[in-house]
Every structure is written in C-alpha cells, then in structure tokens.
Amino acid sequence: MRIVVLAGGIGGARFLRGLKQAVPDADITVIGNTGDDIHLFGLKICPDLDTVMYTLGGGIDEEQGWGRTDETFHLKEELAAYGVGPEWFGLGDRDFATHIVRTQMLGAGFPLSAVTEALCDRWQPGVRLIPMTDDRVETHVAVTLPDSGSATGAGERKAVHFQEYWVRLRASVPAEAVVPVGAEQAKPAPGVLEAIAEADVILFPPSNPVVSVGTILAVPGIREAIADAGVPVIGLSPIVGDAPVRGMADKVLAAVGVESTAPAVAEHYGSGLLDGWLVDTVDAGCVERVEAAGIRCRAVPLMMTDVDAAARMAREALTLAEEVRAV
Ligand code: GDP
Numbered sequence: 610m611r612i613v614v615l616a617g618g619i620g621g622a623r624f625l626r627g628l629k630q631a632v633p634d635a636d637i638t639v640i641g642n643t644g645d646d647i648h649l650f651g652l653k654i655c656p657d658l659d660t661v662m663y664t665l666g667g668g669i670d671e672e673q674g675w676g677r678t679d680e681t682f683h684l685k686e687e688l689a690a691y692g693v694g695p696e697w698f699g700l701g702d703r704d705f706a707t708h709i710v711r712t713q714m715l716g717a718g719f720p721l722s723a724v725t726e727a728l729c730d731r732w733q734p735g736v737r738l739i740p741m742t743d744d745r746v747e748t749h750v751a752v753t754l755p756d757s758g759s760a761t762g763a764g765e766r767k768a769v770h771f772q773e774y775w776v777r778l779r780a781s782v783p784a785e786a787v788v789p790v791g792a793e794q795a796k797p798a799p800g801v802l803e804a805i806a807e808a809d810v811i812l813f814p815p816s817n818p819v820v821s822v823g824t825i826l827a828v829p830g831i832r833e834a835i836a837d838a839g840v841p842v843i844g845l846s847p848i849v850g851d852a853p854v855r856g857m858a859d860k861v862l863a864a865v866g867v868e869s870t871a872p873a874v875a876e877h878y879g880s881g882l883l884d885g886w887l888v889d890t891v892d893a894g895c896v897e898r899v900e901a902a903g904i905r906c907r908a909v910p911l912m913m914t915d916v917d918a919a920a921r922m923a924r925e926a927l928t929l930a931e932e933v934r935a936v
C-alpha cells in the first residue's frame with residue numbers, strides 16, 4: 610500500500626510513528642511543511658522536516674516533542690556571550706550539526722529535497738521524506754504589537770516571521786493574517802506530485818490546518834493533485850473538544866476565519882479535498898454536521914498518548930479510507 614501524508618512537526622511526526630507501527634509494510638511518502646523554515650546564525654533551519662526525521666529516526670526529545678535527546682546548549686550560550694541572538698529560538702549543540710550540514714550542502718548547490726534525503730541517510734526514518742518545495746517559502750504573520758506608550762495602547766502593525774510569532778510572542782497577540790510568502794511562485798519538489806498520483810490513500814495527520822497542512826496546500830499544483838488523485842483523502846482532527854491538543858492553532862485558525870472546532874476544520878478543507886474526517890469521541894456530537902458537508906465522519910479516540918494510541922488512530926484512518934473506497 611502506498612500512503613502519502615502531508616505533515617507539519619509534532620502532530621505529524623507522532624502520527625507517522627503510529628502509522629509505521631500500524632502498517633509496517635506500507636510505502637509511506639511524507640510531504641513536509643517548509644513554511645516554518647528560518648535562517649538563523651547564517652544557517653538554514655527546517656523545524657518541521659527535522660521533527661519528522663528525529664521522531665521517526667529515534668533522536669527526538671520525547672517530552673518536548675522537538676529537538677534532540679540528550680541535548681546541551683553550549684553553542685547557544687557562547688553566541689549569547691557575544692551578544693549574538695536571537696535567544697528565543699532554542700537550538701542545541703546536537704541540533705546545530707544538522708543545520709550546518711544542511712546549509713553546507715545547500716551552499717554547494719544541492720536542492721533541499723536532496724539535502725533532506727542525505728540527512729535521512731543517517732536517521733533512516735523508514736519513510737520517504739520530501740519537502741513540499743525546494744523553493745523558499747516563509748510563513749509570515751501580520752500582527753499589531755501593543756505599545757504601552759501610545760494613547761490607545763495599539764502599536765505598530767507589522768509582519769513577523771512565523772517563528773517569531775509562535776516562539777517569541779507565543780501567539781500572545783491575534784494573528785491578523787497568515788501569509789506563506791513565496792508559496793505562489795513555488796514549485797512542488799521533485800517526487801511530490803508523482804507520489805500523490807501513485808498513492809492508494811492520502812492522509813492529513815492531526816497537523817496544524819493553517820500553518821502546516823495549509824502551507825503545503827498553498828504550493829500551486831499540490832491541492833489540485835490531491836483533489837484529482839481519485840483515492841481516499843482522510844484527515845484526523847488536531848482540534849479536540851474545541852481546542853488544539855497542543856499549541857496555539859486556534860490563533861492561526863482565527864486569522865483565516867475558521868472557528869477552533871473539529872467540524873469547522875473539516876469544512877475548511879472541504880468535501881472537494883477531504884473524503885473522510887476523524888474526530889475525537891468527545892466531539893461525537895459533530896459527526897452529523899461533518900457528514901452534512903459531504904465528508905464521511907467517525908468519532909474515535911484521537912489522543913496520541915503513546916505510539917500504540919497513534920497506531921490505533923492510523924488504523925481507524927485506513928479503515929475509513931476503505932469505507933470511502935467501497936462507496
Ligand atoms: P508543529 O509543526 O510542531 O506545530 O506540528 P503539527 O502542525 O504537525 O501539529 C500541531 C497540531 O497537532 C496542533 O494543532 C495540535 O493540536 C495537534 N496535536 C498534537 N498532539 C495531538 C494529539 O495527541 N491528538 C490530536 N488529535 N492532535 C494533536
């Protein structure tokens with residue numbers, strides 16, 4: 610069975626670990642979000658690709674969900690001693706090595722897809738991990754920063770890099786707009802459209818619908834290829850009981866006018882794209898609403914408390930795919 614998964618960071622990676630356990634013989638291609646990528650200290654950092662690679666390769670900091678196990682931060686401390694920041698972005702010594710290798714290879718002229726393949730030679734994630742594009746895409750968020758000095762308290766409106774919004778500001782101010790800068794001109798990376806065309810099933814894991822899956826779908830050609838693939842497209846809700854399980858997805862959903870509920874996210878993707886949608890059992894009451902939107906829906910436990918739980922979710926997604934295929 611050939612499975613294509615559109616993945617962000619933590620939610621995508623943990624689901625993929627379950628999927629691998631559920632169907633060990635499947636041929637899995639992961640199309641990774643690169644809208645979160647950022648250049649820091651002269652290095653190219655791809656947080657979502659690395660989270661998938663480290664999680665599936667056994668190098669992830671389990672508790673945190675990102676970054677390396679047994680990490681130390683000497684390099685960051687030394688940089689800070691020179692006054693070189695930003696200090697708000699956590700980069701450990703082990704993690705730095707990945708970004709150095711990546712930046713060196715990019716500098717030598719290799720596209721990001723080839724670099725990712727080379728990095729995966731070490732980590733052996735057991736899936737084929739392809740960035741959504743080799744072109745530069747950077748998600749920016751429009752915000753109005755509070756200004757205690759002004760009469761109204763409202764300050765300057767500006768666009769900040771997604772990481773600055775998410776990590777430095779911790780989504781503490783409303784996201785007024787979310788723009789994947791460069792996406793319109795980007796081309797899908799080699800292998801992306803081919804994998805979609807050859808897939809037996811396409812899965813949207815419980816990743817952020819706006820800044821992870823949404824950004825991948827913003828690369829021209831990818832959304833169309835998925836809609837035209839003629840195979841079941843099944844999603845799993847990252848929203849459980851009207852709130853994101855982790856993180857601040859509600860903030861970026863509000864920016865695109867979508868309420869933070871499992872059915873609203875399904876409607877946002879729409880029946881033109883999604884054939885099936887899994888919601889958590891606490892959201893069983895919304896199954897009818899999703900089905901009324903033309904999307905087959907089931908309520909099953911959706912908390913990835915461990916790998917077995919994620920594997921059960923993956924099996925439910927594949928079962929729903931077979932139901933969709935049968936009609
Ligand atoms: P990021 O790039 O690290 O933010 O990760 P993703 O975009 O892949 O996933 C983030 C989303 O995963 C968040 O919106 C969370 O609500 C969701 N998520 C995290 N853990 C779980 C879980 O156990 N169950 C479900 N249903 N969603 C989860």
Ligand code: CA
Pocket residue numbers: 617618642645656657820821
């Ligand atoms: Ca991310």
